[in-house]
Amino acid sequence: MTRISATLIPGDGIGPEITEAVTTILEAVDAPFVWDRQHGGLDGVAHGGDPMPQATIDSIGRTRLALKGPLTTPVGGGFRSVNVRMREAFGLYANVRPVRTMVKGGRYEDIDIVLVRENLEGLYVAFEHFIAVGDDPRAVAISQGVNTRVECERIVKFAFDYAVRNGRKKVTLVHKANVLKALTGLFLEAGRKIAKEYEGRIACDDRIVDACAMQLVLKPEQFDVIVTTNLFGDILSDQLAGLVGGLGMAPGANIGPDAAIFEAVHGSAPDIAGKGVANPLALLLAACLMLEHVDEAAKARRIREAVALVLETDRVRTPDLGGTATTTDFARAVTRRLGT
Known part of the structure; x- marks a missing residue:
C-alpha cells in the first residue's frame, strides 16, 4: 500500500x-x-x-x-x-458537511443530507466599516458581501459532481434572491445554469433560505444535497447537525484545487x-x-x-x-x- x-x-x-x-x-x-x-x-x-x-x-x-x-x-x-x-x-472553496442519523430513537430518523457551502465569498469577505454621526463614531455599521459568477458556478458544479459520484438524486439551491436580488440572485442564476448540464441525471430545485430552515425541521426527508452561499451554509450546517445529535456528530471537509x-x-x-x-x-x-x-x-x-x-x-x-x-x-x- x-x-x-x-x-x-x-x-x-x-x-x-x-x-x-x-x-x-x-x-x-x-x-x-x-x-x-x-x-x-x-x-x-x-x-x-x-x-x-x-x-x-x-x-x-x-x-x-x-x-x-x-x-x-x-x-x-x-x-x-x-x-x-x-x-x-x-x-x-468548498465546505462539505454530511449529516446522517447514527443514534436511533431521537426526534428524527434516517437523516442523510449533505450540505455544500461556498467558503470564500458572500458576506464573510467582511468589507465592513462604520460611519460617524454626531459624536458617535460607530453610529452606523455597513457590511458588503461579494459573490462572483465564476465562484457561484464553481461551487454549484462541485455540488452536482458530488451528487453524481455519491449516487445522490437531487441538489437544492438555497438563496435569498427575493430580497438580496444581486448578491444571491447571481448565485441562483448561476446555479440554474449549471443544473441544466445535469438534466436527466440529477434533479434540481431551489428554496429561499428561511423556508429551507423551516422545511429542514418539518420535513427533512425532502432534501438530499443542499448547496448555498457562505453565511447561509454556516447557519444551515449547524441546524443540520442538530437533527442528528449536535456538532459532536458533524464532520467537515474543506476542499480546494490543490x-x-x-x-x-x-x-x-x-x-x-x-x-x-x-x-x-x-x-x-x-x-x-x-x-x-x-x-x-x-x-x-x-x-x-x-x-x-x-x-x-x-x-x-x-x-x-x-x-x-x-x-x-x-x-x-x-x-x-x-x-x-
Missing part, C-alpha cells in the same frame, strides 16, 4: 484526546496516512506565537492533506480566524478537556471523509459500520450521547469491532 503524507493538527482543549482516539482507530484499518504533527490554535500560540504558525502552513503546503481537531482563535491580539486563514491560504483539510467542526470544549469523556465521532467521521478523498472508501465504510455496531448493538456511548463511556472506551470498542 502506498503511504500518504498528511498534516495532523490535534488542536486545543479536547483536541489531543479525540485525535489520539481517532489515530488509534485509523491504525486498526491500516489507513495509509503518515502523520506530520503540527501546532494550531492556542497550542500554536504557545509553541510559535501564532494560532496558525508558518510551520503548520508549510506542512499543509507540502502534504496538501490535513486532519485537524478543534482550533481556538485567541480573543483580542489581532489574530484572524484560523479557519478563514486556512481557507484563503489554500483556496478551500489541498483538502478535514475537521471536527465543534469547539475545543475546554470545560471537559482532560476528563476523558469527549466524543471523538466528529473527528473520526472527518477521517472517513479523508479516507474517501484518497480512494480508500472501503476502509471508511468499515469504520462507519463498526461505529454503528458500537453505538446501537454494544451501546457504548460517551456522556453527550447518553452513555458513560470514556473517549478511550469508545475507541477500544470500535477497534474491537474492526477486528471481528
Whole structure:
C-alpha cells in the first residue's frame, strides 16, 4: 500500500484526546496516512506565537492533506480566524458537511443530507466599516458581501459532481434572491445554469433560505444535497447537525484545487478537556471523509459500520450521547469491532 503524507493538527482543549482516539482507530484499518504533527490554535500560540504558525502552513503546503481537531482563535491580539486563514491560504472553496442519523430513537430518523457551502465569498469577505454621526463614531455599521459568477458556478458544479459520484438524486439551491436580488440572485442564476448540464441525471430545485430552515425541521426527508452561499451554509450546517445529535456528530471537509483539510467542526470544549469523556465521532467521521478523498472508501465504510455496531448493538456511548463511556472506551470498542 502506498503511504500518504498528511498534516495532523490535534488542536486545543479536547483536541489531543479525540485525535489520539481517532489515530488509534485509523491504525486498526491500516489507513495509509503518515502523520506530520503540527501546532494550531492556542497550542500554536504557545509553541510559535501564532494560532496558525508558518510551520503548520508549510506542512499543509507540502502534504496538501490535513486532519485537524478543534482550533481556538485567541480573543483580542489581532489574530484572524484560523479557519478563514486556512481557507484563503489554500483556496478551500468548498465546505462539505454530511449529516446522517447514527443514534436511533431521537426526534428524527434516517437523516442523510449533505450540505455544500461556498467558503470564500458572500458576506464573510467582511468589507465592513462604520460611519460617524454626531459624536458617535460607530453610529452606523455597513457590511458588503461579494459573490462572483465564476465562484457561484464553481461551487454549484462541485455540488452536482458530488451528487453524481455519491449516487445522490437531487441538489437544492438555497438563496435569498427575493430580497438580496444581486448578491444571491447571481448565485441562483448561476446555479440554474449549471443544473441544466445535469438534466436527466440529477434533479434540481431551489428554496429561499428561511423556508429551507423551516422545511429542514418539518420535513427533512425532502432534501438530499443542499448547496448555498457562505453565511447561509454556516447557519444551515449547524441546524443540520442538530437533527442528528449536535456538532459532536458533524464532520467537515474543506476542499480546494490543490489541498483538502478535514475537521471536527465543534469547539475545543475546554470545560471537559482532560476528563476523558469527549466524543471523538466528529473527528473520526472527518477521517472517513479523508479516507474517501484518497480512494480508500472501503476502509471508511468499515469504520462507519463498526461505529454503528458500537453505538446501537454494544451501546457504548460517551456522556453527550447518553452513555458513560470514556473517549478511550469508545475507541477500544470500535477497534474491537474492526477486528471481528
